[in-house]
Amino acid sequence: MSKKNNQLSGPTIQPRPAMRPIHRVKGMKDIQPGNYDAWNFLLRSTFKLAEFHGFERIDTPVLESFALYERSSGRTSDIVTKEMYSFVDKSGERLALRPEATPGIVRAYIEHGWFNLPQPLKTLWYGPLFRRDKPQLGRYRQHHQLNFDIFGEAGPWAEIQLLFLIHELLQDWGIKAQIDINSLGCADCRPNYTNELVKYYKEKKHREQLCPDCRRRLLKNPLRLLDCKEPACIALAQDAPQIIDYLCGPCKEHLVKVLEFLDNLGIQYNLNSQLVRGLDYYDRTVFEVVMPSASAQRPLALGGGGRYDHLIESLGGRPTPACGFALGLERLLLNLEPHKVAASKERPDVFLAQLGEGPRLKSLRLFEELRQAGLAVHQSFTKESLKGQLAIANQLKVKYTLILGQKELLDGTILLRDMESGSQEVVDLKKIKPILLKRLTKTR
Ligand SMILES: [Zn+2]
Ligand SMILES: [Zn+2]
Structure with missing residues (x-):
């Protein structure tokens, strides 16, 4: 017997390399033991209050067709151009992980004929959203939102009810945030304003100071220049023409009614002419819930929303006025007082x-x-x-x-x-x- 045959047969066993743990994907977050108390505190009070206000709970899928966001959020929006997780699936269909809730909700409204239900229809939606943007404080690539929408109400009453609801929720949660509000006008009056805005930014001394992004946006989406986060652009926006001076009669009247109601209810707000919300589909009222923060350069937005009277039509439905708002759960969680959470258990x-x-x-x-x-x-x-x-x-x-x-x-x-x-x-x-x-x- 040769020496070789004396050895044990079979493949040589290599020593196993130490198994390296696999980490979570960048920008994603785990909810760990103990974390859910705060989530429950927020969610339970929301669901309860929403029920009192007559909001029906709905859900939509995480996956939607890419075209939905292209058509609703705007082809040139940051969401569609930079932040969306999209892919072509095995059947060649282009899909996207939902980057925002409203388009999916509107798609469902049209697809299932919710206009046949008693209007105005009030819906509450809760779920995760996906955006591949730079992870920042309280913002993850998978984050969670609460969305409230009112369909079929053209009058300012829709905004009032939503803003009242926000106000109540913030009080229940013990979060002292500020409500910023603005009007983006309508298809009749906004073009006059954007013309003036472009004129202002095209002046040589202004144009030279704009950041490269804003120079590019100036032609495609001039409103976005007002909420650019670059210091030079913030300074320029201060002196830019204000949309409030360009609103048509009905738009002005609508805004005044909303503000009057807020005054009556004793809800404080800040009329912010630079608030534009960054999406193509808003008409008239837009609003944001912001947390004045000492450390951050700009106040932290907890959520926001506005009126989108033409989105349903532009996605193939019958013309239906609508208004909604969203709150970001992770950002709300950052601002909760632990004793409030403990007391709610x-x-x-x-x-x-x-x-x-x-x-x-x-x-x-x-x-x-x-x-x-x-x-x-x-x-x-x-x-x-x-x-x-x-x-x-x-x-x-x-x-x-x-x-x-x-x-x-x-x-x-x-x-x-x-x-x-x-x-x-x-x-x-x-x-x-x-x-x-x-x-x-x-x-x-
Ligand atoms: Zn108008
Ligand atoms: Zn800029």
Whole structure:
């Protein structure tokens, strides 16, 4: 036998390189244990308030056809030209991960004939959006938005209701933000204004100071020059003609009505002539919720919206006036007070503690029974020591803790501990449910 054959046969096994962990994609974020308390605080209060105001919850898919955004957001918008995640799928169809919510919502409105439902139709939408822009404070490449829309209301009442809702939500959340408002006019009056604007920026001394982006935008989308973030462009925008001086009669009247209502309701706002929102589809009223911030150069926008009376028509639907606003969840979360979140957490009534194998099994059944009776009951069946379980009960600030040990299991009893007074009594296991129900309804 040759020396070679004496060796073990089979492929040589290379030492395995250490497995490197795979990281999340740039600009994406995980929601980790404990994070959801704040999300729940925002979402629960929103859903509740929206219901009071008669908003119906809707959803749309994450994937839409690329053409939808090209047609709605504008071919030259930053969203379509720079920020959209788009790809051609295996059947050759060009698709996009939704970069904003409104086009999808409008598509659904048309596709399912929501104009047949009683109008104005008020909808609430919540979900993730995807934009491949530079990650910034509170803005991720996948971020979440709440969208409120009102369809079929041409009058200023739609804006009023939306702004009132924003105001209420901000109060509930304890966020002291400012509402900026402007009008972009209509197809009759805006062209006069944009002509004046272009004239202003084309003056040699102004044009020379513009950033390269704005020089390019000047012909395609001159309104965007007003909200450019470059310091030189910000300075130029201060002295630019203001759209308010160019509004036609009906547009002016509409804006005045909105502002009057806000004054009446005592909702503070800031009339901001440089607010343009960066999308092609807005008419008349636009608004933004901004957080004045000491560190950032510009105030942080928590959300915004406006009227889009022609978007439905331009996407192939029948002419329908509409108005909406969106709030960015991640940015709202940055501005929440932790104590508000903590106070909003629902406090369970009862904690169920157990000691040993038999009691644990029995308490599982009891847990189910109490829960079905409508009691908010918590447990920690994975914890063995009574000390550990009582620590959790204290943390949860429950009113009562039930303790089931071997002795109680044999006797058919359970210990009922009043967490406030510390007093403890032995109770017949069969009677524990009615006793708890009685005591808890008294204190509720
Ligand atoms: Zn007008
Ligand atoms: Zn610029």
